[in-house]
Amino acid sequence: MTPGTEIQVHRYSAARVGPDDFRLVETEIPDPAPGQVLVRNTWTSVDPGLRLRLRAEAPAGYFVSFPLDRSMDGILTVGEVIASAADGFEVGDTVWHSLGWRSHAVVDAGAEAMNGVGNLRVLDVGRFPAQWYLGPLGAMGLTAYAGLSVAGALGGGERVWVSAAAGAVGTLATQIALKLGHEVVASAGSEEKVGWLSGLGATAFNHHHQPPAEALAQVAPDGIDVYFDNVGGDHLEAALEAMRMFGRIALCGSVSEYESAPSGPRNLFLATAKHLTLTGFRGSLHLDLLEEMQCRLGGWLLDGSLSYPETVYEGLAQAPQALADMLAGRTTGKTLVRL
Amino acid sequence: MTPGTEIQVHRYSAARVGPDDFRLVETEIPDPAPGQVLVRNTWTSVDPGLRLRLRAEAPAGYFVSFPLDRSMDGILTVGEVIASAADGFEVGDTVWHSLGWRSHAVVDAGAEAMNGVGNLRVLDVGRFPAQWYLGPLGAMGLTAYAGLSVAGALGGGERVWVSAAAGAVGTLATQIALKLGHEVVASAGSEEKVGWLSGLGATAFNHHHQPPAEALAQVAPDGIDVYFDNVGGDHLEAALEAMRMFGRIALCGSVSEYESAPSGPRNLFLATAKHLTLTGFRGSLHLDLLEEMQCRLGGWLLDGSLSYPETVYEGLAQAPQALADMLAGRTTGKTLVRL
Numbered sequence: 001m002t003p004g005t006e007i008q009v010h011r012y013s014a015a016r017v018g019p020d021d022f023r024l025v026e027t028e029i030p031d032p033a034p035g036q037v038l039v040r041n042t043w044t045s046v047d048p049g050l051r052l053r054l055r056a057e058a059p060a061g062y063f064v065s066f067p068l069d070r071s072m073d074g075i076l077t078v079g080e081v082i083a084s085a086a087d088g089f090e091v092g093d094t095v096w097h098s099l100g101w102r103s104h105a106v107v108d109a110g111a112e113a114m115n116g117v118g119n120l121r122v123l124d125v126g127r128f129p130a131q132w133y134l135g136p137l138g139a140m141g142l143t144a145y146a147g148l149s150v151a152g153a154l155g156g157g158e159r160v161w162v163s164a165a166a167g168a169v170g171t172l173a174t175q176i177a178l179k180l181g182h183e184v185v186a187s188a189g190s191e192e193k194v195g196w197l198s199g200l201g202a203t204a205f206n207h208h209h210q211p212p213a214e215a216l217a218q219v220a221p222d223g224i225d226v227y228f229d230n231v232g233g234d235h236l237e238a239a240l241e242a243m244r245m246f247g248r249i250a251l252c253g254s255v256s257e258y259e260s261a262p263s264g265p266r267n268l269f270l271a272t273a274k275h276l277t278l279t280g281f282r283g284s285l286h287l288d289l290l291e292e293m294q295c296r297l298g299g300w301l302l303d304g305s306l307s308y309p310e311t312v313y314e315g316l317a318q319a320p321q322a323l324a325d326m327l328a329g330r331t332t333g334k335t336l337v338r339l
Numbered sequence: 340m341t342p343g344t345e346i347q348v349h350r351y352s353a354a355r356v357g358p359d360d361f362r363l364v365e366t367e368i369p370d371p372a373p374g375q376v377l378v379r380n381t382w383t384s385v386d387p388g389l390r391l392r393l394r395a396e397a398p399a400g401y402f403v404s405f406p407l408d409r410s411m412d413g414i415l416t417v418g419e420v421i422a423s424a425a426d427g428f429e430v431g432d433t434v435w436h437s438l439g440w441r442s443h444a445v446v447d448a449g450a451e452a453m454n455g456v457g458n459l460r461v462l463d464v465g466r467f468p469a470q471w472y473l474g475p476l477g478a479m480g481l482t483a484y485a486g487l488s489v490a491g492a493l494g495g496g497e498r499v500w501v502s503a504a505a506g507a508v509g510t511l512a513t514q515i516a517l518k519l520g521h522e523v524v525a526s527a528g529s530e531e532k533v534g535w536l537s538g539l540g541a542t543a544f545n546h547h548h549q550p551p552a553e554a555l556a557q558v559a560p561d562g563i564d565v566y567f568d569n570v571g572g573d574h575l576e577a578a579l580e581a582m583r584m585f586g587r588i589a590l591c592g593s594v595s596e597y598e599s600a601p602s603g604p605r606n607l608f609l610a611t612a613k614h615l616t617l618t619g620f621r622g623s624l625h626l627d628l629l630e631e632m633q634c635r636l637g638g639w640l641l642d643g644s645l646s647y648p649e650t651v652y653e654g655l656a657q658a659p660q661a662l663a664d665m666l667a668g669r670t671t672g673k674t675l676v677r678l
Contacts, residue, residue: 059612269398277619
């Protein structure tokens with residue numbers, strides 16, 4: 001037995017989630033049984049999609065709800081193996097797995113987690129900092145890369161709009177699209193973020209200063225070909241308005257609607273009028289692209305041509321505050337908790 | 340000069356369109372100039388999409404608004420050439436073109452109309468009744484066929500839901516999907532229509548008796564793969580709910596929202612959760628499929644295995660009433676006016 005701590009959901013909040021909706025709980029971690037490893041977690045992930053699981057019913061087809069007063073399973077996490085009873089895993093290995101928001105985890109080496117993205121896996125930390133596997137070399141990179149791929153935008157030469165472009169996925173989608181030869185319009189919610197995005201080479205605007213429809217009419221008066229949607233709501237409506245014929249929309253997330261009643265795009269008929277395709281997707285369903293993505297993004301990270309901002313919170317107790325800050329737009333790039 | 344008549348839009352109605360929104364006007368038809376033909380129209384088309392053009396501003400990318408107190412251009416029509424000054428067109432030829440809702444039209448043989456679908460074209464009326472070219476062998480057939488094609492449902496073996504399935508496009512989409520080996524759920528707004536659809540082999544329900552979400556949960560408890568949307572609104576929300584993973588939605592029309600403020604599907608996030616693709620399309624953008632479609636549907640019509648109901652109004656003056664009746668769900672199959 002090892003003493004540990006974990007975060008549990010105390011109640012489901014109907015409005016903005018906050019630290020009071022969680023509890024930090026002391027636990028006792030059993031020794032690993034055959035086929036298991038004991039991991040001391042070192043980094044854990046904070047993602048917008050977690051908000052959708054902080055309800056009695058998560059959207060059908062999505063990851064399941066977090067139960068009340070129990071461990072939160074299905075959150076990507078990095079850690080170090082401190083005891084192993086599974087072939088292929090040694091004490092000292094750095095791994096990723098899906099039992100985050102806790103200090104220690106006993107992980108079943110053969111278990112399938114989160115469509116395979118969350119399966120226990122040894123990481124190459126000789127080349128890359130471990131926490132990058134929670135960002136550009138992990139689910140965030142996969143989501144950005146797959147999103148551009150499913151949107152049919154990997155060929156280059158089109159105009160792509162990325163919303164929440166200073167977020168964990170948005171920073172990557174913006175830069176991947178630029179590298180692949182697209183013209184990128186990037187939106188975010190602060191002047192600081194907009195300045196950073198402009199520095200990358202995107203045409204950036206602040207959606208708190210100007211409604212997206214108005215901003216797009218100015219910066220892209222002849223329209224956009226691809227929209228990478230992280231926001232939903234008025235952003236998605238603005239995109240439908242601005243799309244050129246045969247445009248494509250990658251529906252990655254709709255963070256503007258996670259803490260309120262979603263309204264739906266009132267101008268969806270424009271999809272019929274302009275022959276648009278909207279494709280919902282999750283990075284975890286494109287595990288086949290993981291190696292290709294890691295190879296390309298890893299190279300760009302090592303040569304310094306891909307920027308990867310992080311907002312880091314110290315200590316497991318800060319995870320709920322990190323989530324609340326991220327949902328409110330107060331973090332930049334990947335939001336992480338260091339344990 | 341030939342004396343003629345035409346329907347003109349008198350005013351744009353904010354609510355339900357009716358005969359008072361139009362005027363029947365006497366006209367003088369000029370003789371055809373070189374490159375033109377004079378056509379006496381015999382059948383003219385009544386389509387839900389016309390409603391979207393009875394506004395000051397039609398949806399961007401769609402066909403333009405009908406101007407007030409002028410000819411209504413861009414409505415598919417069949418007629419007989421009564422004078423020709425254009426190569427390739429002889430007096431007595433039956434043709435289609437896009438200058439409908441009028442008794443006669445002078446048509447420029449070289450003009451591009453309605454993405455090419457409306458170009459002047461000689462019809463093979465030895466094999467088929469002329470008005471079928473306004474239905475299964477024309478834009479309706481193309482829309483149904485292309486819709487199943489863009490939705491990726493032409494392979495067969497899936498469960499397809501077709502809404503407004505007793506309408507001009509719906510009757511064809513339903514039967515094409517059945518012929519291609521799909522299981523078809525079909526919805527319509529009367530017991531008579533539901534009975535007819537059941538007779539074809541579809542699992543049919545009446546959306547006036549039961550909300551679509553509830554009906555789908557009963558008749559397709561394990562979900563649908565493809566939704567052919569002619570209705571929008573609560574039908575589209577029900578489809579998003581019922582879709583299986585990797586499902587596809589063909590956005591053909593949303594007739595429930597043409598005469599009111601559209602609301603948009605509030606559960607669009609399910610597209611992300613379930614990796615759904617929504618593709619808007621118009622038959623007129625798939626002119627490349629016209630010959631293939633005519634060949635297949637023409638064969639099925641001749642061998643009697645494809646049913647094609649029509650609701651026919653007599654005389655040009657009835658066209659506005661026909662449109663109002665069709666939008667209110669009082670017609671079955673293709674709505675036509677015989678001149």
